[in-house]
Amino acid sequence: MEYTIGTQAVSTRDIVYRSLKNQILLLELPPGTGISEKEISLKFNVSRTPVRESFVRLAQEGLLAVYPQRGTVVSLIDSELVEEARFMREHLERAVIREACRSFQARNLIDLKANLDKQKLCIEDQDYKEMFMLDEEFHHVIFTGCNKKNTWEVIQQIKVHLNRSRMLKLTADHNWEHLYQQHYCLYEAIEQHNINQGDQIMQEHMALTIADQEMLMAKYPQYYKQRPEN
Amino acid sequence: MEYTIGTQAVSTRDIVYRSLKNQILLLELPPGTGISEKEISLKFNVSRTPVRESFVRLAQEGLLAVYPQRGTVVSLIDSELVEEARFMREHLERAVIREACRSFQARNLIDLKANLDKQKLCIEDQDYKEMFMLDEEFHHVIFTGCNKKNTWEVIQQIKVHLNRSRMLKLTADHNWEHLYQQHYCLYEAIEQHNINQGDQIMQEHMALTIADQEMLMAKYPQYYKQRPEN
DNA sequence: ACTACCATACTACCATACAAGTATGGTAGT
């Protein structure tokens, strides 16, 4: 028998893990919310074991804070961590776009162009939900095209810490047209092997994602980790 | 009562987790080794529960591959992942050293100089084990000095995938004197705010860590993940 | 009214039992 990796349809643990992660990132479980293994196991109608193991994973990703014998809470947003996540993402994405401008697989360039065309349609249709997904996919294709799939995965992990801030900011004020222009310039840079243009545009592109931490901390102080120490 | 985070001395789960992780990174548990929850729980004289939760964490870090109902093995080294880990580390460390050359906390600069002096001593004494730790600490201080502690943590995670290759390479052939010279130049760059020198030296410094994957895959094929797909 | 104490109801942690899928070796049948 061949090794069919994905044999297990989907374990209870994964269901609980993904559901909790979604609720946390969407702020349906706001930072600071107390949750217990028992509570979650009752809600999902499963035993505490898969819930516990989900907690272990979420704690490792920094989304839960487990205090033995005291309780578990959805972790507060750490503004220092958010800033560093932005820092890491910027420099990794720039390094990758430079790499993409040097060499890029032809078939992924086609996917990139197709993605751009779909973006244009979405803007006309004002389908911002789809546009959000296309934005994600656009960057994903860039990583794939220069053999940086694992780097993409790492960035996804890092971005977890950016997402909750961005969610607070309310994404409604995005300038989708501007976003599209930048994406087009990135595509152009890759196609024409223009490393400087790629790096420059990506730097500006990353600047768009800066959520104003100071403002958010003032508006939602209960969601942020205070750091009186030092 | 104040919130004393580190109240729990150390959980069984953490003991098992750290022990297994050490053994894997030191290749005492070579890539491909099959291990079962029961086997480990017997060895540590604990129940399967903390062992399982250790497995969950190690699997998330990519050090274990769990196949439901079939078994668990120490993950094979993924040469593509190793290359990308090198890529990510290089660009993050360079971004950080540039930041350090712009602004650096005075007290950390003192620590850095003290570390350098200790390195010199270790070379004279040929205490390479200590030198290895000082090397790690040197980089750590740089991250701390420009407020990039979280970035350091992320790099530590990424480096996991580099460590096993480096371990195979046998670290004996390190040119410690050269290493020291580079460290000194990095220190100098930070002190004199010479961004270009910092970036340049760090780039060379990272190049030292390149383990020759081709050679290692030929020498230890059973430790490497083959990728016939594509 | 206020404080010190304690019973009680939590919490996460660990051990154990059961369930379900998989690999393996032996055996019966050809």
Add this chain to the structure above:
DNA sequence: ACTACCATACTTGTATGGTAGTATGGTAGT
């Protein structure tokens, strides 16, 4: 000799009970 089948001994996944530490609210004493 070879093949198909099946019992058995594994594996990980899930459920549940018990333990120890912690927060809380009520009560007795001042």
